[in-house]
Amino acid sequence: MTQELGLHRPALSVRRMWCIRLGWLAVVLAALLYCGVRLHDGTALQTNLLSLLPDTAADPVAEKAVDTLATSLGDRAVFLLSSSNADHAKAAAMQFGSQLKRSKAFRTVIAQLPPFDTAQITRFYLPYRFSLLSAADRATLDDTSTALPTLLAQRLYVPVEAGLSAPLADDPFGWLSHWLAGLPLAATRLELEDNLLITRRGDTTSVLVTGTLAASAYDGQTQADVRTAVAQAEQSLARTFPDVTLVRTGAVFYAAAARSASEQELHRIGIISTLGIALLMLWVFRSPRFLLLGFLSTAIGIVFALAATMLVFGKLHLLTLVFGASLIGEAVDYSIQYFVGHLGAQGQDARRTAREVRPALLVALATSLLGYAILVGVPFPALRQIACFAIAGIGAAFLSVASLLPALLTNAPRQPYRTYDCAARWLGRWQAALTRRGAWVCLALIAAAAVPGWLRLTSDDDIHLLIQRDPDLARQEAFVREAIGVENSTQFFVVKGDSAEQVLQRAETLQHKLELPIAGASLKGVQSVAQFVPSAHQQAEDRARLSKRVSADPQALRATLTDAGFRPEIAAKYVAAVEAAPGSPLTVDAWLAMPWSQPYRHLWLGQVSSAGAPPMFAAIVIPTGVTTAQLPALAALADATPGIRFVDKPASVARLFATYRVDSGWWLAGALSLILMLFCLRYGVAAGVRVTLPVVCAVGITFAVYGYAGIPLNLFHWLALMLVLGVGANYAVFLREGCARQRADIGGVWVGVLLSASTTLLSFGLLGTSAMPVLRSFGMTLALGIVIAVALAPLGMPIVRHRPS
Known part of the structure; x- marks a missing residue:
C-alpha cells in the first residue's frame, strides 16, 4: 500500500504542476485577448488632459457646466493665416481651407463664409419687439416728462448706423x-471682408479658418488624420505662399501632443528599464532561464494590470501606461527574492523554497498594497x-511567483556564487557599523540637522502640477x-432654478450686478442667455411699460407718426401691430431652434438632474475681462445670491490640492502606524521598531x-512618500525574513535586496526625468526615498554570524 502511494505521489505532483501551468495559461490568454480587443482600435486610450482633473465641486450641475464649456469647442480646430500682404493671406486661407475639405479628418471646414442674411435675426425678434427694451429705453419711458414725439425725433434724426437694426417702418x-445693438454678437476683433473673417494688427492681416472634426478629438485615428491633413496643407502653403505663417489651436492638437509625448516616454522608460533590469539579473544570476522566468511573472502582472484597469475604468490614460512601464522594477522584486532563496537553498525543491519565502513576500506585498491603496481614496482619476x-x-x-514559478523551476538549481560570501562580509561590516553606539549618535545628529530643512519646507498647489500643456501649442x-x-x-457663474423662468430671472439679476464696478473696476462684458432671451417677467414688464405710454391712446400714436412724416398706411400698420402684439413671451426653446444661436448654445444647460435630487434648470453666465483682484469679489457675489455658484476650476483644483496635501500628512502617519503594527505583530515590538526605522x-x-x-512640496510628493513607505519597507523585511530562514544564504539575500532596489530605482528613477509633473514628482521622491531605505535596511536585522558557503 505504501509503495502504491509512493508511486502515485509523483504522478499526482506532475499532474498538479500541469494543472497550474494550464490554468495560468488560460487566465493569461483570456487577459491578453481582452487587452488586445480593447486596445486594437485605440478607443480605450484616453488622451484628454482634462480627464485627469477631479470633480472639485459637490454640485454636479457645476461639474456639468465645466464639461459643457470644455466640450463646446472640443471638436473644432482653429487656424490663423497671417501675412503683411492682405491678398496673400486671403488667398492662402482659401487654398488651405480647400485642401482641408478634401481630407477625411474634418466634417466641415469654413474659410469663406456662405452668404448670411443678418436680417433673419431681426425677423426672429420682430414679433416680440413690444416686449424687448434696453435698460436705457426703460429709463426713458419711465420718465413721463419725455414725450413720444421727442423719442420719435431721436430715432429719425439720430438713426442706428451700425450693427443690427429693424426697418424704420417696423421700429419707428x-x-x-436699441435692444438688438446690445446682443453680444460682436465680442471679437474679427471683421467680415470678402466673406472672410479677418483681423489686423499693425501691418499684418490674419484670416481665420475653422474646421469641425469628423470624430472625437481624443480618438487616435482622428488625431493621425488631422496631423496628416494639416501637414500636407501646410507643405503646399509653404510652396505657394512662403510669406504666410500658420498658427493653430484646438483640443485635437493638445491631445495628439500628449499622446506623442506619453508614447515617447513609455518607450524610453520601458526599453531602458527592461534592458537595465535584464543586464542586472544576468549579471547576478548568470542564467537566461532565471531572466525569462522573472520577466514572465512581470509580464503577467502587466497584462493583468492593463486588463483590470480597462475593466474598472473603461479607459486607459497614457499617464497610467507611462507609470506602468516603471512598475516593471517593482513587480520583478518578487521573482528576484524567490530566485535568491532558491539558489541559496542548494538543491532544495522549488515548491519548498516558495513556501519558505512566501512569508517575506506576503509582508512585502501587504506594505506595497497599503501604499497604493492610499491613492484609491484620492479623488484624482x-x-x-x-x-x-x-x-x-x-x-x-x-x-505568479508563488504558484507558477515553482511549477516551472523543476530542475535542481545551480550552486550559489562565491560573490555571495563577499556580499555577506560587506553586509556584516555595514550592519556592525550601523548598530554601533556611534552610529546611533550619527542618526540623532542627522535628525537634528533635518529639522531646519523641515522648517524651510514650502508648498505649491498649482493646477499645472497635474497638467502641463505643450509650450509651443x-x-x-x-x-x-x-x-x-x-x-x-x-471662471464663470452657474445659475440654477426650479424652472427656466426662474433661471432667466436670476441671470438677469446677476447681469445687472456684473454691469456695476467689481472690486473698483468694470468688466469688459458679460455673456448670458438672458441677453438673447429675457425672462417672461421682464418681457411682461416691458410690454406693460409700452402699453402705458404707447398703446393707451392709439389715435394719438397714429397722429404722432403721421405728424413726423410717416405715410398713413405705415402709421396704421404700426398701430395695428402694437394692438395685436402677442401675449406669449419669447422662449429659450424658440431661440435654440435658430441656426445662428449655435455659437451661444453652451450658455444654456437646460434641464439637468443628479442622483438623489429633483431635476432643475441651469444656465451659464460668463464674465469677460476678469482680473485676479476681482475673483474674490465675484465669488462673494455668488455666495450672497441664491441659486448662483461661481466656478473657478483652477482655483478649486488648487484648493483641493492643498486640502489633500494637508490630509496626506495624516494618511502618511496612519499608514506608518499600520506598518509598525504589522511589523510588531510579526517580529515583536523591539524588532518591529528596528525594521520600521529605515523607512x-x-x-x-x-x-x-x-x-x-x-x-x-505638492500633493504628489506626499503621495509618492506613501509609496516610499510601502516599497522601501520591503528591503528591511527581506533581510529580516532572510535571517529567519534556516538554509538561507544571508549574502544571497543581501544581493537580492540590492538587486531589487536597483531594479526599482532604475524604473521609478526614470520617472524623475518625465516631462509630466505628476510622474516627475513621483520619480524624484521615490528614487531618493528608496536609496535611503535600502542603505539603512540592515538596521532591522538581528545580529547574525555569516555562514560561509
Missing part, C-alpha cells in the same frame, strides 16, 4: 434696434487609475486668442532634502 422709435494598475499588477506578479493658442480677441476664461528615516531625510533644496 428704435426700441428693437489619474491617481486612482495608477493605484488600480499597480495593485492588480503587483498582485498578479506575486501570485500654448504659445500658438495665446497668439490666436490675442489676435481675434477671445479670452480663455475658466521612517527615508521619509524624514527626503523632507529635509526638499527643504534645503528649496523644492516646494
